Amino acid sequence: MALRFALMxxxxxxxxxxxxxxxxxxxxxxxxxxxxxxxxxxQRGDGVFESLGVVDGHAQEVGPHLDRLAHSxxxxxxxxxxxxxxxxxxxxxxxxxxxxxxxxxLILSRGIEEGSSPTAWVTLATAPENTRARxxxxxxxxxxxxxQLDVPGRAPWLLLGAKTLSYAVNMAAIREAKxxxxxxxxxxTTDGYVLEAPTASVILRLGDRFVTxxxxxxxxxxxxQRSLFAHLAQRGFSTVYEPVLLSDLxxxxxxxxxxxxxxxxxxxAVDGVEKTVDRDLTDELNAYLLSPxx
Amino acid sequence: MALRFALMxxxxxxxxxxxxxxxxxxxxxxxxxxxxxxxxxxQRGDGVFESLGVVDGHAQEVGPHLDRLAHSxxxxxxxxxxxxxxxxxxxxxxxxxxxxxxxxxLILSRGIEEGSSPTAWVTLATAPENTRARxxxxxxxxxxxxxQLDVPGRAPWLLLGAKTLSYAVNMAAIREAKxxxxxxxxxxTTDGYVLEAPTASVILRLGDRFVTxxxxxxxxxxxxQRSLFAHLAQRGFSTVYEPVLLSDLxxxxxxxxxxxxxxxxxxxAVDGVEKTVDRDLTDELNAYLLSPxx
Numbered sequence: 001m002a003l004r005f006a007l008m009x010x011x012x013x014x015x016x017x018x019x020x021x022x023x024x025x026x027x028x029x030x031x032x033x034x035x036x037x038x039x040x041x042x043q044r045g046d047g048v049f050e051s052l053g054v055v056d057g058h059a060q061e062v063g064p065h066l067d068r069l070a071h072s073x074x075x076x077x078x079x080x081x082x083x084x085x086x087x088x089x090x091x092x093x094x095x096x097x098x099x100x101x102x103x104x105x106l107i108l109s110r111g112i113e114e115g116s117s118p119t120a121w122v123t124l125a126t127a128p129e130n131t132r133a134r135x136x137x138x139x140x141x142x143x144x145x146x147x148q149l150d151v152p153g154r155a156p157w158l159l160l161g162a163k164t165l166s167y168a169v170n171m172a173a174i175r176e177a178k179x180x181x182x183x184x185x186x187x188x189t190t191d192g193y194v195l196e197a198p199t200a201s202v203i204l205r206l207g208d209r210f211v212t213x214x215x216x217x218x219x220x221x222x223x224x225q226r227s228l229f230a231h232l233a234q235r236g237f238s239t240v241y242e243p244v245l246l247s248d249l250x251x252x253x254x255x256x257x258x259x260x261x262x263x264x265x266x267x268x269a270v271d272g273v274e275k276t277v278d279r280d281l282t283d284e285l286n287a288y289l290l291s292p293x294x
Numbered sequence: 295m296a297l298r299f300a301l302m303x304x305x306x307x308x309x310x311x312x313x314x315x316x317x318x319x320x321x322x323x324x325x326x327x328x329x330x331x332x333x334x335x336x337q338r339g340d341g342v343f344e345s346l347g348v349v350d351g352h353a354q355e356v357g358p359h360l361d362r363l364a365h366s367x368x369x370x371x372x373x374x375x376x377x378x379x380x381x382x383x384x385x386x387x388x389x390x391x392x393x394x395x396x397x398x399x400l401i402l403s404r405g406i407e408e409g410s411s412p413t414a415w416v417t418l419a420t421a422p423e424n425t426r427a428r429x430x431x432x433x434x435x436x437x438x439x440x441x442q443l444d445v446p447g448r449a450p451w452l453l454l455g456a457k458t459l460s461y462a463v464n465m466a467a468i469r470e471a472k473x474x475x476x477x478x479x480x481x482x483t484t485d486g487y488v489l490e491a492p493t494a495s496v497i498l499r500l501g502d503r504f505v506t507x508x509x510x511x512x513x514x515x516x517x518x519q520r521s522l523f524a525h526l527a528q529r530g531f532s533t534v535y536e537p538v539l540l541s542d543l544x545x546x547x548x549x550x551x552x553x554x555x556x557x558x559x560x561x562x563a564v565d566g567v568e569k570t571v572d573r574d575l576t577d578e579l580n581a582y583l584l585s586p587x588x
Contacts, residue, residue, distance in 0.1 A: 002332070002407070002408055003330075003331060003332050003407075006331050028331070030330075030331060030332070031330055031332065032327075032330060033326075033327040033328050033329060033330060034327050034329065034330055034331050035327060035328065035329040035330075035331065035333065035336055036297075036324075036325055036326060036327060036328055036329075037297060037300050037322070037324060037328050037329065037401075037415055037417055038296070038297050038324070038325070038417075039329065039336060041335075041336040041337075041339075042329055042333060042335040042336040042401070042403070042459070043335075043343070043399075043401070043459065043461075044339070044459060044460075044461035044462065044464075044465060045335075045338070045339020045458075045459050045460040045461055045462050046461065046462050046465050047462075049337070076462065076466065077466075077469055105337075107331075107336070107337070109336070110465075113296070113297075114296055121331055123331055123332075143449070143451055144445070144448070144449045144452075145449075145452075146440065146441040146445045146446075146449050146452045146454075147440040147441055147484075148484070151438070151440045151484065152440075154438070155437070155438045155439075155440050156470075157437055157463065157466040157467045157469075157470040157479075158438075158439075158440045158463055158466075159462055159463055159466050160440075162462075164339075164460075164462040165336070165337065165338060165339050165460075165462065166338075166339040166458075166459075166460030166461065166462035166463065167337075167338035167339055167340065167460065168338065168339050168340050168341075168370065168453055168456075168458040168459065168460035169451065169452055169453055169460065170338075171338060171340050171404075172370065172371075172451040172452075172453050173451045175371055175451075176450075176451040185451075190441075190442070190445065
């Protein structure tokens with residue numbers, strides 16, 4: 001995902017109601033030097049981010065992504081983002097996207113070491129080719145996330161519900177999955193509950209019920225999962241948040257990984273055991289997810 | 295720790311035996327733009343690092359730090375660092391340090407997204423003032439690290455023994471400690487074993503025995519702890535790696551946090567309960583740690 005366009009943001013206070021944020025944006029060379037070495041994003045992964053899908057120039061689910069950015073910032077004691085400013089930045093960047101699928105990434109870092117304000121930027125890249133994942137599906141392996149289901153609630157300093165820049169473990173899990181001949185991983189707790197994939201939510205179909213793990217389990221509340229659940233509910237399905245056992249994933253009628261850019265990727269195998277892919281339903285879900293959504 | 299000097303490194307293969315690495319180093323403005331926005335250190339905390347103490351221009355424990363950098367790189371599937379090249383870079387940067395205490399930081403990142411080689415750099419900063427921590431000590435609170443003692447051995451994708459750039463949790467733990475009126479945190483497992491501090495090792499004195507938790511518990515093997523254990527062994531003390539219970543920390547005759555820059559900081563309170571600080575022994579330990587060490 002080579003970057004095609006980038007905007008540095010000078011973050012203003014969350015209650016700043018100025019009419020234009022243009023003078024707080026700086027277009028920068030997306031491939032040239034931009035961040036100083038003292039940047040705490042680079043030194044310590046100390047910040048939060050969001051990735052938004054963009055379809056034919058329309059940034060998807062801007063509101064839910066900004067809500068989650070604010071939630072992550074709160075968990076990390078970062079200054080609350082000014083939603084209007086970020087909205088304006090997203091609009092400025094989305095205007096450069098053109099036809100097809102792109103990715104907008106929002107980054108809010110703690111800033112420079114010993115500095116007094118956060119650093120923020122927004123980038124645009126062409127989305128990777130996801131057709132195969134959306135049709136044939138992804139083979140997953142389950143990997144222990146190392147904690148029990150009750151830990152996130154009592155240890156907020158573990159930041160388990162925040163989308164932080166500290167993603168080394170997420171990347172290591174995907175490498176481990178590939179080493180095992182799979183495409184992606186699904187994290188489970190040490191006591192056997194399904195959590196999420198390193199960069200996606202997990203949903204299961206059990207008859208006419210669609211189920212996903214509760215966000216209180218220290219996972220991200222997926223914007224794509226929420227949007228899809230609203231759509232499924234409108235179509236008359238039951239949509240449920242509840243603890244999901246690894247055995248539920250294995251026996252579910254169908255399962256998907258959901259994320260903002262790859263969208264709905266059916267799970268075609270769990271730990272080497274094949275799983276049926278519902279092509280027609282998956283196509284419908286992705287048609288919905290590719291329609292303009294706010 | 296404002297940066298005073300910085301060198302970008304073009305990492306060469308680990309078996310490259312060229313005589314000079316000068317043409318693989320670029321001096322850059324330590325405060326100016328240097329990293330592109332696609333840098334995976336900044337986007338995902340995807341890389342490894344080391345912090346070395348520098349005393350009057352002498353970089354301390356270069357060999358052990360480079361060994362650990364290589365170990366961390368291996369755990370993250372990064373190309374093995376060329377030790378001679380990093381040694382040369384450290385020498386180049388240490389030459390700028392001048393008198394007093396400084397910090398050299400080594401960073402090895404996965405590189406630019408879709409790029410083919412890692413990014414690497416070395417920075418120099420003046421060390422923060424640590425006299426108070428070294429004499430009066432630090433008050434710590436214990437915080438649950440969320441996993442049981444047996445997890446790191448069976449889930450290497452959690453990278454628990456690697457010094458990664460994904461340090462958001464470490465920083466959040468220090469903020470939580472400060473919120474509770476303490477100076478620093480000590481991580482413990484959910485089953486009650488002492489691990490490490492967010493940026494330091496823990497050692498206890500139990501009579502004539504000095505004890506530290508086993509590195510197999512998913513903690514960093516501290517370079518300062520290793521150096522100090524060698525020194526203590528030479529002085530006739532027994533030095534031991536073994537599982538350390540939280541109750542051991544509470545009842546130990548004395549305890550210290552050890553790190554490359556702050557050096558030996560005696561623990562003066564655990565979860566609000568005062569602990570005796572052995573000023574004379576601590577002064578001796580820090581005198582040793584401030585002497586030139588390789």
